[in-house]
Amino acid sequence: MKNDIIRIPEEEMERQRGFADAFAALPRRPETYYIVTYGCQMNAHDSEKLAGILDRMGLRPAPDKREADFVLHNTCCIRDNAERKALGNVTWLKELRKERPDLLIGVCGCMVQEPGMAEKLIKQYPFVDLAFGTGNLHELPELLLRCVESGRRVVSVPENESTLAEGVPIRRASSLTGYLTIMYGCNNFCTYCIVPHVRGRERSRSSRDILREAEELRRQGFREIMLLGQNVNSYGSGTGDLSFPQLLDECASLGFERIRFMTSHPKDLSDDLIRVMADRPNIMRHFHLPVQSGSNAVLEAMNRRYTREKYLERLRALRAAMPDIGVTTDLIVAFPGETERDFEDTLSLTDEACFDSAFTFIYSPRVGTKAASMPGQVDPDTAKARIERLIAVQEKNTARVFSSLIGQTVKVLVTDRSRRGGGEVTGKCERNISVNFPGDGEDIGRILPVKITAASHTTLKGEAARE
Numbered sequence: 001m002k003n004d005i006i007r008i009p010e011e012e013m014e015r016q017r018g019f020a021d022a023f024a025a026l027p028r029r030p031e032t033y034y035i036v037t038y039g040c041q042m043n044a045h046d047s048e049k050l051a052g053i054l055d056r057m058g059l060r061p062a063p064d065k066r067e068a069d070f071v072l073h074n075t076c077c078i079r080d081n082a083e084r085k086a087l088g089n090v091t092w093l094k095e096l097r098k099e100r101p102d103l104l105i106g107v108c109g110c111m112v113q114e115p116g117m118a119e120k121l122i123k124q125y126p127f128v129d130l131a132f133g134t135g136n137l138h139e140l141p142e143l144l145l146r147c148v149e150s151g152r153r154v155v156s157v158p159e160n161e162s163t164l165a166e167g168v169p170i171r172r173a174s175s176l177t178g179y180l181t182i183m184y185g186c187n188n189f190c191t192y193c194i195v196p197h198v199r200g201r202e203r204s205r206s207s208r209d210i211l212r213e214a215e216e217l218r219r220q221g222f223r224e225i226m227l228l229g230q231n232v233n234s235y236g237s238g239t240g241d242l243s244f245p246q247l248l249d250e251c252a253s254l255g256f257e258r259i260r261f262m263t264s265h266p267k268d269l270s271d272d273l274i275r276v277m278a279d280r281p282n283i284m285r286h287f288h289l290p291v292q293s294g295s296n297a298v299l300e301a302m303n304r305r306y307t308r309e310k311y312l313e314r315l316r317a318l319r320a321a322m323p324d325i326g327v328t329t330d331l332i333v334a335f336p337g338e339t340e341r342d343f344e345d346t347l348s349l350t351d352e353a354c355f356d357s358a359f360t361f362i363y364s365p366r367v368g369t370k371a372a373s374m375p376g377q378v379d380p381d382t383a384k385a386r387i388e389r390l391i392a393v394q395e396k397n398t399a400r401v402f403s404s405l406i407g408q409t410v411k412v413l414v415t416d417r418s419r420r421g422g423g424e425v426t427g428k429c430e431r432n433i434s435v436n437f438p439g440d441g442e443d444i445g446r447i448l449p450v451k452i453t454a455a456s457h458t459t460l461k462g463e464a465a466r467e
């Protein structure tokens with residue numbers, strides 16, 4: 001499919017910088033902000049951009065939403081409960097405003113971009129002062145200035161989601177791992193998924209812009225980069241630019257110690273990509289490869305465009321080239337029409353694939369998607385029983401993988417003190433599993449060899465091999 005990008009012209013970005021300056025110069029305006037982020041890494045990175053823009057407008061981050069003058073909810077709508085949670089939390093702010101009448105409430109992100117949501121916010125959430133979508137995030141200076149100057153609510157959701165903005169300032173949440181978006185949107189139209197409807201069609205950034213940003217991250221001392229997109233391995237299709245394996249190879253040559261990417265579609269997992277990964281030890285041995293179902297009938301109804309056999313073949317190819325690679329996945333149960341036999345196919349695939357871990361979900365109908373109106377919606381009790389059986393199989397496999405790592409030495413990028421305290425630090429190993437081990441603040445930012453001594457349900461435990 002053709003990559004129909006409308007790049008936001010530099011003059012428009014300059015105009016937005018002008019609004020940011022005008023906002024900063026206002027005699028009476030919000031001074032602090034707090035961003036609440038829902039959903040995936042793409043959204044987390046969008047929040048880094050929102051924070052960068054707000055910094056540029058002269059605001060400061062507040063440590064807590066109760067102390068902020070402007071609270072912005074960056075929402076997700078991938079599942080119904082994500083949406084209900086966001087709307088519930090936004091409604092809670094109405095109460096906070098009783099104590100703080102000047103509090104400004106904003107909502108942005110995927111949920112706002114959903115068909116009909118802007119109207120719903122206008123009618124049912126009159127206390128929301130500012131709402132905008134994913135496609136006009138770069139217009140935040142203009143929209144917030146208009147909102148504050150006029151004292152009126154501003155709701156602006158672009159119809160055209162084919163735009164791409166470069167040069168948005170970023171406040172990075174980590175000084176170790178830099179998120180780097182390489183493409184936006186998706187052309188796949190899986191029948192259950194709202195993403196193409198809210199994030200628009202696939203738009204790949206130019207490899208020149210991506211590599212320039214990657215070099216900047218390298219100069220700033222980031223040890224790891226995470227390339228982000230809804231379907232990173234179809235990067236570049238239809239543009240004549242680099243393919244994803246070529247881009248990954250270029251990024252790997254810049255000297256980062258670690259490179260990761262997220263998310264991939266099994267149909268686009270090419271031999272070239274496997275070759276590049278196998279040749280580059282700084283591309284981490286982790287592949288998130290959402291399978292969704294083990295039944296060919298369900299995969300077809302989902303419009304996934306691969307079969308169970310093809311998926312397992314790709315998995316074998318990955319593991320043949322990199323025997324130490326960890327594979328994780330997403331699984332949906334109770335998709336419309338899923339029979340007991342289909343579900344058992346998912347159980348058997350999960351068992352055969354032996355994933356390190358899996359995000360498991362009960363199918364959630366989203367208005368506007370094909371699957372929402374499909375016959376054969378599965379009743380909630382059956383769905384609940386199925387997900388419990390699936391989780392049990394996956395837990396057994398996670399335990400199998402984790403126990404096979406006991407006695408091995410893995411390399412861990414230490415990112416934090418362990419939440420359990422007790423003089424422990426934590427970080428991720430090459431295959432993206434959290435590892436806790438004795439250490440102190442001095443270790444944060446180091447990549448240390450750690451000998452694995454034990455495993456829990458979700459993490460590994462070890463001892464650093466210190467010199």
Ligand code: SF4
Binds near residue numbers: 231
């Ligand atoms: S590949 Fe499918 S599931 Fe993933 S974002 Fe695109 S439409 Fe949604």
